[in-house]
Amino acid sequence: MIEGDEVGGRRIRGRLKLRTLLVIATWVIMLALAGVAAAASRPNVFDPTGSAAHDIKTLTLEVFAILSVVLLTVWVLLAYVIIRGRRRPESEATQTAGNMRIEIVWTIIPAIILAVLFFLTVRTTEQLAFGDPSVRFSVVAHQWWWEFDFGPQGFKTANEVYVPNDHTLYADLTSADVIHSFWVPQMAGKVQTIPGRVNHIAFTPLVTGTYLGECSDFCGMEHARMRFLMKVVTPAEYAAWVQRQKQPAATPTGAEAVAGGDLMPTIACGGCHTVRGTTMRGTFGPDLTHFGSRSGIGANTLVNTPEDLLKWLQDPQAVKPGCKMPQIALPLRQQQELVAYLEELR
Numbered sequence: 001m002i003e004g005d006e007v008g009g010r011r012i013r014g015r016l017k018l019r020t021l022l023v024i025a026t027w028v029i030m031l032a033l034a035g036v037a038a039a040a041s042r043p044n045v046f047d048p049t050g051s052a053a054h055d056i057k058t059l060t061l062e063v064f065a066i067l068s069v070v071l072l073t074v075w076v077l078l079a080y081v082i083i084r085g086r087r088r089p090e091s092e093a094t095q096t097a098g099n100m101r102i103e104i105v106w107t108i109i110p111a112i113i114l115a116v117l118f119f120l121t122v123r124t125t126e127q128l129a130f131g132d133p134s135v136r137f138s139v140v141a142h143q144w145w146w147e148f149d150f151g152p153q154g155f156k157t158a159n160e161v162y163v164p165n166d167h168t169l170y171a172d173l174t175s176a177d178v179i180h181s182f183w184v185p186q187m188a189g190k191v192q193t194i195p196g197r198v199n200h201i202a203f204t205p206l207v208t209g210t211y212l213g214e215c216s217d218f219c220g221m222e223h224a225r226m227r228f229l230m231k232v233v234t235p236a237e238y239a240a241w242v243q244r245q246k247q248p249a250a251t252p253t254g255a256e257a258v259a260g261g262d263l264m265p266t267i268a269c270g271g272c273h274t275v276r277g278t279t280m281r282g283t284f285g286p287d288l289t290h291f292g293s294r295s296g297i298g299a300n301t302l303v304n305t306p307e308d309l310l311k312w313l314q315d316p317q318a319v320k321p322g323c324k325m326p327q328i329a330l331p332l333r334q335q336q337e338l339v340a341y342l343e344e345l346r
C-alpha cells in the first residue's frame with residue numbers, strides 16, 4: 001500500500017512539473033508574440049503622430065505599468081505561499097477563519113488602485129474633448145471608399161485628404177450605407193460611421209507625413225480595400241491644396257485627353273461620378289474633379305499610374321471584386337482616351 005502511494009505521488013509530482021513548465025512556456029511565447037505583433041504592425045498605434053493617439057498611448061502605458069506591478073506582486077506572493085505552505089510530512093497547516101485586518105487591507109488597496117486608474121482614464125477622456133477646430137469637414141463612408149466633403153469651401157474629394165500640421169481638425173462622420181469605422185491608427189482612436197447618424201472626431205496632427213487610414217468595422221467583401229491617405233502638410237501647403245481643390249476640373253489639353261473629355265459625359269460615367277465644371281454630376285461614386293492629383297485608385301487598391309488606371313477602367317471587378325463600379329465595355333482606344341483625360345484632372 002505505502003509503496004504504491006509513493007510511486008503514485010512521484011508520478012503526480014513529475015506531471016505537475018511538466019504542466020508548470022508548459023504554462024510558463026505558453027506565457028513566454030504569448031508575450032513574445034504580442035511584442036512582435038505590436039512592433040511589426042503597420043501603421044503602428046505605438047508610434048503616434050496625432051494628439052489623440054498620443055494621449056491614448058500614454059494612458060495605455062500608465063495602465064500597463066500599474067497592472068504589471070499588481071501582476072508581479074500577485075506572482076511573488078503566490079510563489080511565497082506555494083513554497084512556504086507546501087506539503088510537509090508531519091505538519092498540518094495553520095487553520096485560519098476570518099481576519100479583519102487582512103480583509104480591510106485587501107479591500108482598500110484594490111480600491112486605491114481602481115481610483116488611480118479611474119482618475120487617469122477621466123483625465124485622458126478630458127484631454128480628448130473637442131477644442132476649437134481650425135479645420136472642419138465631413139466624412140461619408142461608402143462601400144468601399146471614403147468621401148471627404150468640404151461643404152463650405154464647395155468641394156468634395158475621395159480616399160485622400162490633406163490636413164494642416166499643428167491645427168485641430170474636427171470631422172463629422174457618417175455613412176451612406178452600412179456601419180463602417182473611421183480609423184487613422186497613428187492619429188486617434190476608432191469612431192464608427194453610422195447611417196442616419198453623425199458622429200464626431202477631433203485631434204491635432206503633430207508630425208507632417210502621409211498616414212494610412214482604414215475601415216475598422218467589417219462592412220462587406222471589400223472591407224480590406226477601403227483605405228485612405230491622410231496627408232499632414234504645412235498650413236501653407238494645406239491652403240494651396242484647398243485652393244486647387246476648389247477649382248473646377250481642368251480643361252484637357254493633349255489630343256487624347258480632349259477626346260476622353262468629350263467621350264466621358266456621353267457614356268455611363270456621369271451617372272455615378274461628378275466632374276465639377278462638366279455635365280457629370282453623379283454622386284454614387286467618388287468625385288473625380290481632381291482625380292489626377294490623387295495617389296490611389298479604388299480607395300488606394302492600386303497606385304494612380306496610367307497603366308493601373310487602364311486596368312481599373314477595363315475591369316474594376318477584376319481589381320476589386322464586388323465593388324460598386326460595374327465593368328463598362330469600351331474599345332481600347334476609348335479606354336486610353338479616358339485614362340489620358342482623367343490623369344489631366346489634377
Ligand SMILES: [Cu+2]
Pocket residue numbers: 141179180181215216217218219223226
Ligand atoms: Cu467599411
